[in-house]
Amino acid sequence: MAHSIEMLLDDSGDAAIRSAWQALADAGLPSQARVGAATNRPHITLLAAAGIGAGADDPLRGLAARLPFAGVLGAPLVFGGPRHTLARLVVPSAQLLELHAEVYRLALGQVTGEVFAHCRPGCWTPHATLGRRLAGTDVGAALACLGEAVADLQIQITGLRRWDGDRRVEHLLVS
DSSP states (O other), X not given: OOEEEEXXXXXXXXXXXXXXXXXXXXXXXXXXXXXXXXXXXXXXXEEEEEEEOGGGHHHHHGGGGGOSEEEEEEEEEEEOSSSEEEEEEEOOOHHHHHHHHHHHHHHGGGEEEEEOGGGSTTTOOOEEEEEEEEOGGGHHHHHHHHGGGGSOEEEEEEEEEEEXXXXXXXXXXXX
């Protein structure tokens, strides 16, 4: 299982993502709404790897003064592969990219193995996942069921957590 460092959203951002999850689920499409874990919630992954040790927690808690800050949920996007992932772009502001680079720097010494390539500075696309494992034939229907809900939305990035995928436990670092 993967471990990750994730940003959490304010109530409006959380509600917008959950609404999209529900629209996908109601349409019978893959949706994060179907993830039954109590810790399942909208988030933006900053860094992911095979493991991230608890030694990263205190340095990352030091980022509390940088939160909250404004962000924008932008257009839907699709990550390809044999199965596709549908997400909402989080517009990459300078402040967001600086926070990402700082999290990478602070947590790197606690990473087991390599940081997943798509999370490295310069390779990262900030996003909030809506559904995973969509067949290519489902992508159009998934985009259509989002409808008007994909207009840009001003949000606040309010928190930071470390997700331990092995134990399926979240460690809230900044709330």
